[in-house]
Amino acid sequence: MSTITPELYVRVQSFFEEYGRLLDEDRLETWVELFTEDARYEIVSRENHEQGLPLSLMLCDSRDMLHDRIYSLREANIYNIHTDCHVIGTARILHENGVLSAVAPYSLFQSTQEGETRLFSVGRYHLTFAETGGRLSISRLRVVTDTGAILTLLATPI
Amino acid sequence: MSATLNAEAIDRYRFPAADCSRIPYGMYRDPDIYALEQERIFRGPIWNFLALEDEIPNPGDFRLVEVGDTPVIVDRARDGSLHAMVNRCSHRGSIVQRATHGNAKTHVCCYHQWSFDLTGNLVGVPFQKGVKGVGGLPADFDKSCHALRKLRVESLNGAIFGTFSDDTPPLREYLGPVFTHQVERLFNRKLRILGYQRQRIFGNWKLYTDNLRDPNHGGLLHMFQITFGIARLNATGGAKLDADGKHNLSWAAQGGRAGNAEDPGKDYGDTGRGDMNIKLRDPSLLRYHKEFPDDLTLAVTSLFANAALQQIGNTLAVRQIRTRSADEFEIVSTFFGYEDDDEAMQRHRLRKANLAGPAGLVSMEDGEAVELVHRAIVRDGQDHSVVEFGGRGPVRDQENLISDVPMRGFWMYYCKLMGIPTGETAS
Numbered sequence: 070m071s072t073i074t075p076e077l078y079v080r081v082q083s084f085f086e087e088y089g090r091l092l093d094e095d096r097l098e099t100w101v102e103l104f105t106e107d108a109r110y111e112i113v114s115r116e117n118h119e120q121g122l123p124l125s126l127m128l129c130d131s132r133d134m135l136h137d138r139i140y141s142l143r144e145a146n147i148y149n150i151h152t153d154c155h156v157i158g159t160a161r162i163l164h165e166n167g168v169l170s171a172v173a174p175y176s177l178f179q180s181t182q183e184g185e186t187r188l189f190s191v192g193r194y195h196l197t198f199a200e201t202g203g204r205l206s207i208s209r210l211r212v213v214t215d216t217g218a219i220l221t222l223l224a225t226p227i
Numbered sequence: 228m229s230a231t232l233n234a235e236a237i238d239r240y241r242f243p244a245a246d247c248s249r250i251p252y253g254m255y256r257d258p259d260i261y262a263l264e265q266e267r268i269f270r271g272p273i274w275n276f277l278a279l280e281d282e283i284p285n286p287g288d289f290r291l292v293e294v295g296d297t298p299v300i301v302d303r304a305r306d307g308s309l310h311a312m313v314n315r316c317s318h319r320g321s322i323v324q325r326a327t328h329g330n331a332k333t334h335v336c337c338y339h340q341w342s343f344d345l346t347g348n349l350v351g352v353p354f355q356k357g358v359k360g361v362g363g364l365p366a367d368f369d370k371s372c373h374a375l376r377k378l379r380v381e382s383l384n385g386a387i388f389g390t391f392s393d394d395t396p397p398l399r400e401y402l403g404p405v406f407t408h409q410v411e412r413l414f415n416r417k418l419r420i421l422g423y424q425r426q427r428i429f430g431n432w433k434l435y436t437d438n439l440r441d442p443n444h445g446g447l448l449h450m451f452q453i454t455f456g457i458a459r460l461n462a463t464g465g466a467k468l469d470a471d472g473k474h475n476l477s478w479a480a481q482g483g484r485a486g487n488a489e490d491p492g493k494d495y496g497d498t499g500r501g502d503m504n505i506k507l508r509d510p511s512l513l514r515y516h517k518e519f520p521d522d523l524t525l526a527v528t529s530l531f532a533n534a535a536l537q538q539i540g541n542t543l544a545v546r547q548i549r550t551r552s553a554d555e556f557e558i559v560s561t562f563f564g565y566e567d568d569d570e571a572m573q574r575h576r577l578r579k580a581n582l583a584g585p586a587g588l589v590s591m592e593d594g595e596a597v598e599l600v601h602r603a604i605v606r607d608g609q610d611h612s613v614v615e616f617g618g619r620g621p622v623r624d625q626e627n628l629i630s631d632v633p634m635r636g637f638w639m640y641y642c643k644l645m646g647i648p649t650g651e652t653a654s
């Protein structure tokens with residue numbers, strides 16, 4: 070068990086801040102760059118998670134796959150026009166055997182063009198970091214969503 | 228069931244054409260129509276898909292489902308037999324079983340602890356005789372008259388269906404040969420349940436059954452496969468119907484016939500949505516491992532009225548439509564593979580699930596399309612949609628995908644069950 074220095078604490082919390090901001094600002098291509106090349110990103114419902122069922126709502130097991138998804142959103146898919154607002158809570162940080170990971174709760178609000186807002190999803194990020202060249206990136210992110218009954222559709226990442 | 232309060236609702240709308248090439252918008256928005264559907268469609272002479280036997284393999288296993296908007300328990304009794312019953316206490320109407328799934332000896336209502344066996348019979352009433360002869364139920368209270376309301380159940384290759392009506396023909400007859408085969412094709416051996424997906428859509432449930440029976444939108448609304456140059460609308464495919472036209476199989480096959488070979492974008496009528504042939508960075512998502520004796524790579528089977536069986540490449544699922552109101556429904560999908568899948572096949576199915584469901588690369592648009600229509604048809608219930616791709620008149624199998632004929636088949640059968648007179652000719 071390595072100690073979590075104040076510096077590391079701030080780095081992790083800022084990482085989540087950047088993560089949410091990039092999504093909210095629709096900078097999805099930059100968001101993808103937060104991941105390592107062989108990263109795994111998945112959104113899984115609490116229902117499946119608790120029953121040990123492997124099915125996700127969204128699963129990308131490489132950065133290429135994430136790129137494809139974002140490219141598809143830009144060029145091919147049609148979905149509800151909306152703005153995202155991620156409210157990410159304080160992360161619980163673990164630093165064990167040289168592996169840095171964190172769990173943070175989130176709320177994701179979606180607003181329409183006319184300014185109508187709904188709570189779209191709540192849940193937790195289970196994130197494992199990789200550190201390369203003094204920079205944190207995501208090697209694994211499992212989003213466990215309590216809101217397993219997806220409202221309308223799930224296009225932009227959580 | 229006899230006369231209903233809202234039966235006159237059907238007189239509010241006119242189907243001008245007997246072939247249902249015109250559908251009045253009011254049919255999607257009127258709450259009285261919705262209430263009537265619960266009685267005449269979901270509780271009418273149809274088989275509703277309930278659950279899969281492999282979800283409740285052991286005695287005592289149960290799952291909660293919904294038939295239309297009626298909560299139903301599906302379970303397996305001690306002797307292995309399957310049962311379905313309305314999840315509403317015969318005492319004062321509470322939900323009896325509260326857990327979405329599990330294993331139980333009896334279903335016990337938490338309110339006053341009445342308990343029901345796995346076939347739905349009332350077996351226990353606390354204080355039935357009161358305490359020391361004081362209080363309790365009248366002496367002539369007969370537990371056997373207070374069972375949970377039971378559905379008739381039939382299973383075909385492990386797919387469990389239920390019906391409220393005594394008039395429903397046997398399941399195979401109801402499905403007809405083509406759709407019996409589709410059920411047997413998909414449920415051909417023991418399954419492994421991979422998980423669930425749920426999606427709430429704020430629109431009328433029939434906009435979704437329409438969507439399932441409209442192969443024409445596949446290559447126009449869903450542009451993933453076209454953008455990445457994998458499939459075209461003018462590929463080999465079509466639709467099959469049963470004799471009533473109520474069920475539909477939309478299919479596409481490996482290989483494919485080209486449309487306008489020199490200029491594939493041309494068939495798209497200058498919408499700017501032709502083939503773009505951009506390459507995926509990770510094309511492994513689209514690989515298909517042939518696993519059925521036929522060449523179908525896409526087979527979406529819509530069973531009247533609440534189910535769709537889905538094969539999109541190697542991602543397999545069954546979807547159950549649960550209605551909530553005229554303005555909302557839920558799709559609950561059970562994804563599965565087979566027990567003998569090796570690790571690589573299971574991983575492939577799980578990755579390929581990216582194509583389907585609420586976040587599906589080739590399906591997310593459906594949620595948006597349903598809501599766009601539902602919002603716009605709030606008024607003018609006498610106006611109607613135009614359903615003429617693939618022609619007017621009698622419904623029959625379609626040899627291409629540029630068709631919404633199966634939609635008309637659904638509506639013709641729907642009108643029959645609802646007791647709605649349709650017009651004489653196509654207008």
Ligand code: FES
Pocket residue numbers: 316317318319320321336337338339340341
């Ligand atoms: S309502 Fe169920 S026991 Fe009273």
Ligand SMILES: [Fe+2]
Pocket residue numbers: 438444445449589590593
């Ligand atoms: Fe669709």
